[in-house]
Amino acid sequence: MLTCQQLTELVTEYLENRLSFTDRLRFRMHVGMCRHCRAYIDQMRQTVRTLGRLPAEEIPPEVRDALLVQFRNWKRQ
Amino acid sequence: MSDPTSNRRVSAEDEATVERLLAGDEATFTDLVERYHGRLLRLALLFVSDRASAEEVVQDTWLAVITGLPAFEGRSGLKTWIFSILSNRAKTRGRREKRSVPFSALTSADQGNDPAVDPSRFTSGGGWSAPPEKWDEDTPERLLLRQETRAAVDAAILALPAAQRAVITLRDVEGVDSAEVCNILEISDTNQRVLLHRARAKVRTALEQHVGSSR
Numbered sequence: 001m002l003t004c005q006q007l008t009e010l011v012t013e014y015l016e017n018r019l020s021f022t023d024r025l026r027f028r029m030h031v032g033m034c035r036h037c038r039a040y041i042d043q044m045r046q047t048v049r050t051l052g053r054l055p056a057e058e059i060p061p062e063v064r065d066a067l068l069v070q071f072r073n074w075k076r077q
Numbered sequence: 078m079s080d081p082t083s084n085r086r087v088s089a090e091d092e093a094t095v096e097r098l099l100a101g102d103e104a105t106f107t108d109l110v111e112r113y114h115g116r117l118l119r120l121a122l123l124f125v126s127d128r129a130s131a132e133e134v135v136q137d138t139w140l141a142v143i144t145g146l147p148a149f150e151g152r153s154g155l156k157t158w159i160f161s162i163l164s165n166r167a168k169t170r171g172r173r174e175k176r177s178v179p180f181s182a183l184t185s186a187d188q189g190n191d192p193a194v195d196p197s198r199f200t201s202g203g204g205w206s207a208p209p210e211k212w213d214e215d216t217p218e219r220l221l222l223r224q225e226t227r228a229a230v231d232a233a234i235l236a237l238p239a240a241q242r243a244v245i246t247l248r249d250v251e252g253v254d255s256a257e258v259c260n261i262l263e264i265s266d267t268n269q270r271v272l273l274h275r276a277r278a279k280v281r282t283a284l285e286q287h288v289g290s291s292r
């Protein structure tokens with residue numbers, strides 16, 4: 001039987017679809033019975049989603065304008 | 078039943094963008110630059126250590142994108158193509174400055190043995206003694222609206238060992254697929270997963286502390 005602690009070390013392999021058929025089955029059996037681990041996996045999914053929404057910094061207008069000038073020069077050639 | 082376009086790596090949208098760029102469409106160029114500049118900077122900083130170098134690498138990348146456009150063959154998507162130009166340049170620059178060690182050499186040191194969750198949160202039998210709370214479906218999104226949460230997540234990523242930071246930034250922040258990440262960082266798929274696992278676990282812990290303290 002998989003423990004909660006062991007499960008937390010297998011989450012990435014699970015989410016990446018890299019567990020063997022048997023391990024996947026054991027993983028899912030545990031999750032079906034354990035709401036704490038369900039909460040953990042859900043937090044992990046939300047963490048990944050949050051990372052995907054981290055805004056990047058904006059381009060400074062003068063850098064953008066300088067690049068546009070270079071684009072124009074290239075176009076003229 | 079298979080989608081006839083599924084074998085083509087490049088989307089119709091990418092193709093249209095490249096055509097407009099080749100026609101010299103300035104709005105399309107500005108759009109592209111605004112969409113990717115900050116993301117390229119974030120990626121460049123994985124390979125070079127100071128901001129000035131990273132900014133130069135990004136500017137060089139844009140020039141290479143402009144001049145390379147006619148040769149863009151669409152074997153990969155536009156984003157993948159731009160990212161690979163950036164990462165090649167950033168790697169070269171990092172090596173020249175002798176500030177970066179190949180990620181393949183870092184992975185064993187960076188994998189570490191640190192557990193995903195603090196062992197004190199489990200009983201001796203491996204069950205939860207301090208279980209995670211159930212987050213609302215929109216918890217991270219709601220928190221991300223706040224500057225201090227963004228700063229906390231950024232800080233958690235920045236605190237990671239270099240190889241972990243590179244993998245999580247590419248995979249989860251920038252949405253690069255695992256094969257491409259292995260390609261860019263020159264690491265094995267197994268290493269990539271171990272690094273991703275450690276990195277995600279630490280960011281989750283940081284978010285958890287933040288969720289807790291924001292209530």
Ligand SMILES: [Zn+2]
Pocket residue numbers: 003004007030034036037
């Ligand atoms: Zn459990």
